[in-house]
Amino acid sequence: MSQERASMSTSFRQGPNPRFASTPLGRMQEEESLRSLLRVFNKRKSFILTVTLGSLALGLLICFYMRPQYTSDATLLIDKDTSGGLDLGGLATSLGGSDDLKTEMQTHIAVIRGDSTLLKVVKELNLQNVEPYKINPGLSGAEANINAGQGLLLETNPAARERILGIIRSRLKTTVTPDTRLVVIEYRDNDPKRSAEIANCIVNTYIRGYLEMHYQST
Numbered sequence: 001m002s003q004e005r006a007s008m009s010t011s012f013r014q015g016p017n018p019r020f021a022s023t024p025l026g027r028m029q030e031e032e033s034l035r036s037l038l039r040v041f042n043k044r045k046s047f048i049l050t051v052t053l054g055s056l057a058l059g060l061l062i063c064f065y066m067r068p069q070y071t072s073d074a075t076l077l078i079d080k081d082t083s084g085g086l087d088l089g090g091l092a093t094s095l096g097g098s099d100d101l102k103t104e105m106q107t108h109i110a111v112i113r114g115d116s117t118l119l120k121v122v123k124e125l126n127l128q129n130v131e132p133y134k135i136n137p138g139l140s141g142a143e144a145n146i147n148a149g150q151g152l153l154l155e156t157n158p159a160a161r162e163r164i165l166g167i168i169r170s171r172l173k174t175t176v177t178p179d180t181r182l183v184v185i186e187y188r189d190n191d192p193k194r195s196a197e198i199a200n201c202i203v204n205t206y207i208r209g210y211l212e213m214h215y216q217s218t
């Protein structure tokens with residue numbers, strides 16, 4: 001009798017049959033879940049296909065119309081100011097150190113990115129007649145102001161001037177190499193030749209202006 005009780009107790013602790021999931025009832029539940037998923041897919045099939053095809057078409061259009069961009073850089077060395085035989089750069093370094101050098105370099109960058117320098121570049125390279133800088137005025141809003149001044153020079157047409165200068169500044173990057181007097185001027189354009197021409201023209205225009213200013217002061 002004691003062995004029989006032990007056998008019955010052991011059989012009771014085994015729990016449910018581990019193969020219950022493979023019973024007909026379990027298979028029916030799995031099949032019903034798959035049918036539900038298929039019903040949802042069939043119901044939303046047109047939406048899913050529309051989104052997929054739309055995303056694919058948008059990606060192809062972007063790749064087709066997006067033009068490659070080229071970046072050219074030029075390095076400019078800002079020498080110490082030695083006008084009148086006085087080394088102002090050395091004096092500034094002895095008085096204020098790196099803070100004065102930083103202020104001086106930021107001043108040069110402001111001149112490089114200034115309206116006067118960039119307008120001279122526009123004139124020299126005739127950028128106002130070249131895409132994407134070319135002025136294509138409209139009939140409303142700010143474009144109407146550009147249209148009204150088509151026969152005027154950029155200096156007397158503020159709307160056109162600000163438009164073309166805004167495009168150039170958005171493509172122009174100026175960086176000062178830390179603790180040096182080197183300024184790296186980078187320019188981005190969809191034409192590699194024009195990109196290099198504009199970068200070099202900015203440097204040359206700044207140098208000419210810098211020399212003219214010192215010549216006049218002397």
